[in-house]
Amino acid sequence: MKLFYEKTFNLRHPVHDDLDEIMKLEEKCFPKEHRETAKTYEGRIKDFPEGALLLSCNNKIIGNIFGEIWKKDNFSFNLNHRTSDFLNKKGNILYISSFVITARYRKHFLGVFLLKEYLEYMKKSFPAVSECKLLVYRGWTRALNLYLKSGFSVEDKYEKYIIMNKKFKPAA
Numbered sequence: 696m697k698l699f700y701e702k703t704f705n706l707r708h709p710v711h712d713d714l715d716e717i718m719k720l721e722e723k724c725f726p727k728e729h730r731e732t733a734k735t736y737e738g739r740i741k742d743f744p745e746g747a748l749l750l751s752c753n754n755k756i757i758g759n760i761f762g763e764i765w766k767k768d769n770f771s772f773n774l775n776h777r778t779s780d781f782l783n784k785k786g787n788i789l790y791i792s793s794f795v796i797t798a799r800y801r802k803h804f805l806g807v808f809l810l811k812e813y814l815e816y817m818k819k820s821f822p823a824v825s826e827c828k829l830l831v832y833r834g835w836t837r838a839l840n841l842y843l844k845s846g847f848s849v850e851d852k853y854e855k856y857i858i859m860n861k862k863f864k865p866a867a
């Protein structure tokens with residue numbers, strides 16, 4: 696038996712061969728009405744693989760985070776939108792389109808770790824980005840708390856969703 700702290704965790708960008716594992720996570724972790732399609736993830740991997748990180752434990756994908764970079768006046772919060780329709784690598788808004796850690800690995804601060812690493816990586820890789828936005832379902836209180844503890848604030852509230860925002864400090 697291996698103890699949790701003896702496990703090996705790795706971060707990397709997704710490739711097309713990861714699609715089946717990504718979709719298994721999507722099906723396990725999201726209710727049907729909140730799931731994105733394989734076609735959507737295929738487009739994200741093809742169009743902007745550097746905008747995503749996979750978290751693996753002993754070579755098994757246990758979490759992921761996908762994002763896009765937008766210009767202020769050109770974006771969509773719609774589920775299953777095409778990344779290529781809105782992606783602008785010189786834009787100033789990072790939009791987190793999907794973020795998940797499989798249930799078995801929650802409560803071990805891996806969500807905090809993945810989010811922190813992702814934001815740091817994206818700020819370094821895309822210096823024009825000055826803020827991050829995401830949309831979260833109101834009923835996902837653990838996700839809301841994670842975002843609030845990570846420096847996000849509520850930008851807008853809707854019946855079922857909350858738009859959250861985090862402003863980045865300018866690079867020195």
